[in-house]
Amino acid sequence: MIRLNRGVAAVLAAILLAAPAAANDSVASMGAGGLVLQRTDGIEMRSEDLYVSAAEIRVRYRFYNRTQRDISTIVAFPMPDLQGGDEAVPLEDPLQMPFTTTVNGRRVATNVEQKAIFNGVDHSGLLRGLAVPFTPRGEATMQALAALPRPQIEMLIEMGLIEDRSWTDAGVRQLDLVPLWTLKTTHYWTQVFPAGRELDVRHQYTPAVGGSAGSVFGDPAMEAGEYASQAATRYCTDDAFRAGARRMRARGLYLTETWVDYILTTGANWAEPIGEFRLVVDKGSSRNLVSFCGEGVRKIGPTRFEIRRRNYTPTQDLSVLILTGIRFDD
Secondary structure (H helix, E strand, C coil), X not given: CCCCCCCCCCCCCCCHHHCCCEECCEEEEEECCEEEECCCCCEEEEEEEEXXXXXXXXXXXXXXXXXXXXXXXXXXXXXXXXXXXXXXXXXXXHHXXXXXXXXXXXECCCEEEXXXXXXXXXXXXXXXXXXXXXXXXXXXXXXXXXXXCHHHHHHHHHHCCEEECCEEECCEEECCEEECCEEEEEEEEEEEECCCCEEEEEEEECCCCEEECCCCCCCCCCCCCHHHHHHHHHHXXXXXXXXXXXXXXXXXXXXXXXXXXXXXXXXXXXXXXXXXXXXXXXXXXXXXEEECCCCCCEECCCCEEEEEEEEECCCCCEEXXXXXXXXXXX
16 A cells, blocks of 8 residues: 655765665765765766665666766665664674675676764774674674673763663573664775766665564554554655554464665756656565555556656655555464
């Protein structure tokens, strides 16, 4: 069920640290604090063909250098954030997820920049010095934190980087240190855009999706709460979506949510609006429900929905909610 009442796309992220999810390609420079996204007046994005699902993201671009000289620049592709705290996020480090880039059909090796960010501040150097992995979830990070001397743990707590949720069971203290920082990962490479020529650039990867073990949707007592209100803004959930969720519950299904985000706004960094833009969102199963914000959405298959635009300047990001029903055996 899809509400067609607002555009698919967030305000241009001028600095890489502001990018919360996978993103369109953008030209970049290497600043003192790492990669910085920039705008270019010499290269056009003639087309973007984007496929988004919980299992895979594929994107194909056609770039054109409209100048009379070759342009060599860093091209950056931010990956999904991994957030600490209580957020239902995947445990995998994005570096462990398959990611491929091709230019004119040839595989290109990308470099990777990772940063541990909390409240807009880069704490990568501190964590590196303490031998703590940047990934805010996972056994290796938990073990590294637990092995720190207590003064260093207290320092991280004081800085707000971790929260001590330890408890005592049968007189034995159980250590539970929860990282609160966010891991930001960006693939990047140096690309030459030949004068007066097009380049075909493609990315394919497994997204780091978020999700919940349950859902408020389909439960009238909970649908009036704050989360449902936030979801209505973020995913444009509407009456039809909520009615579908209630029907799923009436069939005895237990509902879970999957969230997929994609930053479109870095597509505004090129010389002109995107000439031809196509987005396909795939909900994975015809039994699932999907909701996302967009104008002119049309269904093109049992699980796929499409948006097409010409001369498109993205101004907001894409957030997709997939609702799945599970039947437990008695």
